[in-house]
Amino acid sequence: MTEAVIDVQGLTKTFGTRRVVDRLALRVGRGEIFGFLGPNGSGKTTSIRMLCGLLTPDEGEGRCLGYDIRTQSALIKREVGYMTQRFSFYEDLSIRENLEFVAEVYELRNARAAVDAALNDLGLADRQRQLAGQLSGGWKQRMALAACLLHRPQLLLLDEPTAGVDPQARREFWAEIHRLAADGMTVLVSTHYMDEAERCHRLAYVAYGTLLAQGSPAQLVRDCGLSTFTVDGENLHALQAELLRLPAAEQVVPFGTSLHVSGAEEDALERQLQPYFARSELRWTRDRPRLEDVFIHLMRGRS
Amino acid sequence: MNALRVLSWRRLLAVVRKEFVQVMRDRLTFAMMVGIPVVQLAIFGFAINADPKRxxxxxxxxxxxxxxxxxxxxxxxxxxxxxxxxxxxxxxxxxxxxxxxxxxxxxxxxxxxxxxxxxxxxxxxxxxxxxxxxxxxxxxxxxxxxxxxxxxxxxxxxxxxxxxxxxxxxxxxYNPEGITQYNIVPGLMGVILTMTMIIMTALGMTRELERGTMENLLSMPVRPLEVMIGKILPYVLVGYVQVIVILLAARFVFEVPMEGSLAWLGLCVLVFIVANLTVGITFSSLARNQTQAMQMSFFFFLPSILLSGFMFPFRGMPAWAQVVGEVLPLTHFLRLVRGILLKGYGVADSWPHLWPLMLFIVVVMGIGLKRFRRTLD
CATH class of the missing domain: 3.40.1710.10 (abc type-2 transporter like domain)
Known part of the structure; x- marks a missing residue:
């Protein structure tokens, strides 16, 4: 891996009696798009807040952009762009006014030019006088991204950036992220969406505050130890109920007109599926597990 | 059939029950609902005396x-x-x-x-x-x-x-003809400033928290002190606009005498405005949403109006109410503004009423800053 932009160990944060993040260790290299996955309430937002200096970790240490996350949070803030989960710009200001405010807070030289450039880059120039509160989800997200990029950060932290955004806008958003990463920006993005996870260079999966797995999407699928079969046919609903009774079939999930059957013990699964392979009305194929199967598997192993 | 009825008891009760649970769960609102009648009873029942004796x-x-x-x-x-x-x-x-x-x-x-x-x-x-x-x-x-x-x-x-x-x-x-306006109009300056300054700042900061913009703001290089002062300053200006309007009305509409120096009054007003803004900031750091901030402001406003000597003679109140009154910034400001306008107070005369305001600022600002820091982490 190239030089590490984020390198933290043992990050722990407790709210009251609840340990939200438990000994998290992360290494993210320059220019990487790093996906941060996990169910709701798994500590993703808290972890991101600790990385950019909004929260002080109870335990653990590390560096972000070469600065100590405990003592140099003011310096980290200057070079990080953080896009919050919820739209958190001023809805009663126009797009332009919001960006101008951000430019002033970062004390940018040539603030005016920077705002103009950001408006053009993200196609917001025509709407610059519109109030942020009147924008649709996709445009709000675009404006938030423009605001986060205004001070040319080296690291972009995106907390569920595409929640509530339509597929077209999501695709454009990800194209932009890849463009930025190609130019050397490091991006850490949290998400629930598996299709988005597949667009990341590397992934970390966290649940209940702990890191469960880390690696590229292909690696995670290869190393998970799951075997998967796909079956097409009639009356799959009844079949699903039957298959779920098999001890080796951990997951039986409908996908459109087919079922995905996965289990960790390949031999046992094949043996128990034998009688169903024989049925003529069913068409079976051996398949690769999907990321979603992998993560559900990881989570079950955990609980 | 049930869906067609104009009023279904079951549906009505479901709404009532839900509303009740929500009110009970919002502890501050509940405390206010109980607290306001108690405070009002204490003030009107025991503290206020329109016929002051002794x-x-x-x-x-x-x-x-x-x-x-x-x-x-x-x-x-x-x-x-x-x-x-x-x-x-x-x-x-x-x-x-x-x-x-x-x-x-x-x-x-x-x-x-x-x-x-x-x-x-x-x-x-x-x-x-x-x-x-x-x-x-x-x-x-x-x-x-x-x-x-x-x-x-x-x-x-x-x-x-x-x-x-x-x-x-x-x-x-000081008011030979016993004209009530001479007393009320300068007093109104204090009341209006109290109301707007506290509500504005209390809401202003809570709004940032409620809409989530605070998180964004704090992830940027801007410092808490800059946020706090930056939010206060515009309201100081608003406060001065209010003061000018009231003074113009006092002079030309109500013909209130102006014995003392207006420049000195302007300085005292600044101290009073800051005192109120610190209250607003402290409320905003305590409140979780704008409704709570509003409730707290009113909870503070009520005794300010009734126990400060604005509406009812201060000396008519029993000792405990006078003690409460002495804590409120409006009480001291009323003495200041009436003293300056009607009695021609200078710096030395004003001092006994000015230092309590300054003490108030220091104490409340301390609480506010401490609370404010905590909301960040």
Missing amino acids: LPTAVVVESPGVYTRSLISAVEATGYFRLVESPDPRDAAALLEGGEVQFVMVVPADFERRLVRGERPAVLLEADATDPAATSNALASLEPLARSALRFDLDGPLAGGSGPPFEWRVHRR
Whole structure:
């Protein structure tokens, strides 16, 4: 891996009696798009807040952009762009006014030019006088991204950036992220969406505050130890109920007109599926597990 | 069929139950619902007295004697006057101006002699009539005294003719005509500033928290102190605009006298505005949403109006209510603004009412900053 932009160990944060993040260790290299996955309430937002200096970790240490996350949070803030989960710009200001405010807070030289450039880059120039509160989800997200990029950060932290955004806008958003990463920006993005996870260079999966797995999407699928079969046919609903009774079939999930059957013990699964392979009305194929199967598997192993 | 009915008890009860649970769960709202009636009862039931008694009075006796003693005890017996000091004639004026006494009674040097001669001497009573409501009943109680106070002392040949043996000469100082507006209009300045400054800042900061923009703001290089001051400054300006409007109205509509320096008033206003803004900031750091911030502001506003001496005479309240009143910034500002406009307070006269405001700022700012830091982590 190239030089590490984020390198933290043992990050722990407790709210009251609840340990939200438990000994998290992360290494993210320059220019990487790093996906941060996990169910709701798994500590993703808290972890991101600790990385950019909004929260002080109870335990653990590390560096972000070469600065100590405990003592140099003011310096980290200057070079990080953080896009919050919820739209958190001023809805009663126009797009332009919001960006101008951000430019002033970062004390940018040539603030005016920077705002103009950001408006053009993200196609917001025509709407610059519109109030942020009147924008649709996709445009709000675009404006938030423009605001986060205004001070040319080296690291972009995106907390569920595409929640509530339509597929077209999501695709454009990800194209932009890849463009930025190609130019050397490091991006850490949290998400629930598996299709988005597949667009990341590397992934970390966290649940209940702990890191469960880390690696590229292909690696995670290869190393998970799951075997998967796909079956097409009639009356799959009844079949699903039957298959779920098999001890080796951990997951039986409908996908459109087919079922995905996965289990960790390949031999046992094949043996128990034998009688169903024989049925003529069913068409079976051996398949690769999907990321979603992998993560559900990881989570079950955990609980 | 059920869905078609205009009113379904079951659906109605479901809404009622939900509403009830929500109210109970919002502990602050619930506390307010219980707290406001209790506070109002305490204030209106016990604290407010539109007929204040036992007002502090200084007596200057230039001719000690048996008649003077009878006169003084008769005055005390009305219940409206409480003798606190017997100062030198020169100091008496300062006591009145400083607001330490409500009345100064002067029994002149030749009182006893002229009384015996039946010359109907005058007893001078100077009243601080800034707030006409505080003095009018006390003054009214004096009139019959002229006839009755010395009834038992002057008998036999001294009983004299038909008229009273002496007369009162009453000077209503600072507001000789007893015009209520002179008292209310400067007071309104304090009330309006209290209301807008506290509500504006309390809501302003809570809005950032509620809409999530605070998180964004804090992820940028801007510092908490910059946020705090940056949010306060515009409201200081708003406050001054309000002050100017009120002063113009006071001058040209209500023709309130302006004895003191307006520049000095402007400086005192600044201290008062800052005092209120610190309250607003502290509320905003305590409140979780704008509704709570609003409720807290009203909870503070209510005693401010009722216990500060704005609506009802401060001296009419029992000791505990006066203690509460002394804590409120409006109480001190009212004394300042009335003192400066009506009595012509300078720097030295203002100081006793100015330092409590400064102390208030330091204490509340301390609480606010401490709470504010905590909301970040």
